[in-house]
Amino acid sequence: MQRSRRPFINWLTLLTLISMILVACGGAETAPTATTAPAATATTAAQVEPTTAATAETAATTEPATAEPVAGEVTLKLWHMPNGAAPADAIQAEIDAFEKANPGINVEPEMLDWGAAFQRIQTSVQGGEGPCLTQLGTTWNPTFAAMGGLRPFTAEEITAMGGSDSFVAASWATSQLQGMEGTFSIPWFADVRALAYRKDLLEKAGLKPEDAFKDWASFKTTLATIQEQNPDVAGIAFPGRNDWNVWQNSSMWIWNSGGDLLSSDLSEATFNSDAAVTGVSEFANLYSSKLTVTNTLELNSAQVDASFGDGRTFSAITGPWLISNARTAADAGGWANRTVADNLAYAEFPAGPGGSYTFVGGSNLAILKSCENAEAAVKFVQFLAGNESQLRYSQAIGMLPATKTAQADASIANDPLYSVFISAAAKGKTSAPIAEWGQVESVLNEQLGSLWDDVATAGGPVSAEVVKTRLDQAAQTVNELLGN
Template sequence: MKIGHRAPRPITLAAALASIVLVAGCGRSADVGDQQATTTAIDNSPATGKIQVWAFANEGKALEAIATDFEAANPGTDVVITPVPNEELPRKVDTAVATGNVPDILQPSTALPSLVATGGLASVPADVMDDAQFFPGAVEAGTVNGTRYAVPWYVTVQALFYRTDLAKAAGVKPPAGWGDVRGFADALKARGVDVGYAAPFTPENSWQLLLPLIYQEGGTVLNGKTFTFDTPQVIAAFTTYQKLFTSGAATTAYAPTQPGEAETDVVKGDVGATTSGSFFYGYLRQTAQANKTNPDLIGIAPLPAGSDNNDSYLGGSGLSVFKEAPNPAGAWKFVRYLTQPKVQAKFYSTAGVLPAATAAWQNEPLSTNPALATFREALQSARATPSIVTWIEVRKAMSEYGEQLARGKITPEKAAAQLQQRAATIGIG
């Protein structure tokens, strides 16, 4: 197993508040029939040959030991892992597809619809994955136009993070609904916490809270090919979001910009609570250990609920194989290996990301850590983000209106109407 140069993964505010890495691509409309025809049955014989993998920096590093195990179980294989900095992946993929010099396996993340549109990805052979073995949202996230193009690898889901000792001292429990957030935040501030609840509100990241709020009101953002932002459910979600700020439960005065700042503020107790992706838990524990604070004081609670449910959106990534992969059989066998429960549990221990395969949660340390039960429960109902080429543009527009809502510059009704018009202009690609 060989691995190329690794770029360090920065822990920024965007990383701390995002549940999924942002990458994009562009291209022509996919001919699904052609792509389905490129995949053949994958047998159970040992894999052979060179298998080239492009993965994000953190995941690429974590794959080293697992790839070594795979090579030992499949003599004659040579897994070559190239960790690619997140921001470089779109350009690197575009060049590879244009020149025909592609690797075997790619971690597509949110770029999946765009990569499918280029015609560069093969569909998943039927004998590589069993949908029932994965969280439903993870299967949905790997599907474009009814066809599987990515095998679920790892998942992220949102939750509320807080200091358990501070909440106990304040005599409060995590808020069950969004209307309870102010009381929770005020109680913590009365105990000396500077910011009771930190909510995402910038023109880049407010969508991370707006989207689950929409789901929690029973709403959607897309129905078939039509955007559905101008609905009572979305207006109700926008109203809830704005009230978090106008009530004083959240504030636009707190906007950390330095790497690790958000984690440090929660660990030190300067921020009472925040909502973020499940990966944030690992960052918090690492920061607690570095600051000689007991990491077990970091609490995880479900997202507060809206009027209909407390659903989150599902982030994470799958694994795809290029249509022109040099070793497609070996690639699919490695992908299948990576989704085995024990392998997924080992990947969690190494990379700190949650397994997409449900059976992996029966293995340690996932099965013995009660704090992780909150994530597992949330994953049962977490919904995939819209599988459209333009989703990154649309969610950026959501965030821009989110900031206006947080600052009280627009009403929920006007924000919903204007976002509907803007999304219609952007289209679905």
């Protein structure tokens, strides 16, 4: 399909809806180490098709601000979010290591709450005042790049970090802006989703992971078997509408059914296709099949993680941050239920007719165009993208490194828990690098949230027609946003 020509973005609409954009891949309510930001549509780096020149409709520019040589003492202000259980300590460890290796460059961190960060960055971009460096949720990059507020990284600067191929493909895609040349941020860490489960209960059932989680049918059989053998343990927990991950969790069922969120040219919604309806219906009816904790539709992600850690559920849709909960002693803040802690295991998502994919989000690092010490800022970003920092910081906050080299390190690659996420990330999908994504996400979340209300009141399996109606309503609004 030929991509329709449309205004690059309706700024009045965007500014009106900005307050609606939630922090998706993480947020203020997350478990101690669940920190990320909006992200997900079946998009890879190959789908980002930059043009050779900006159009008059685009506020962004591909020319980086002139970087003055670092001379004397310079101070870089960094905005970051509460990543991990001890966010201030985690980022300070990186700052200390960087400053030791780069005398004369000082980094001054300021931690922003996830709920306020988007507005703070927007105000800074619009007013020309703010930090030199800021953390961005992966789906924020297109919006701020389109506003012209981010300094693109040069080819030479990216080469010094190992080049684009050194980053996980799904993560690298989040640094781009559809229709524009340039890399507007650098992947910092990756949030990857998988299925956490109790290996002791699986062994008790006489099942092997490769069979238990092979596909949708075997997965549901496994959940039913576990519940039958362990009456006090529910098969699975996942959040309902009271969460920032509503569309992200549903997206994995859409992808695995053979569907997608947007068309290949990112011009129209496809999350209401027959395949997508099948995937969302399959997900929704885990609840009607009584394979979940009874209150799962009322939970947010942090509460889902807690129900798993307490031993109330056999499995949960979650991320790598649970590893630190399990490996930390109870008296140091780890899980009190040591049986669960000792038996934590992960599996990739059960395959559907379209394959097995997972959501990849995380956070990027961006330099604001107003930064007066751009060369020093680039050095700090390059340091944070280096192997040593990638390994140290990602493990401190309970996420995955964004670079392939760090992920291949034996400390992660040979770890039976982290290795599942590395394998899943290679098949990960993420959000579309379009300036309108924040609005698309908001619309999709609204209708998927309402669908969970339908599920709760259905009294049985929710019909494909009900799912189709919700997704059609979202698609109509999204297509209008995309100029169709």
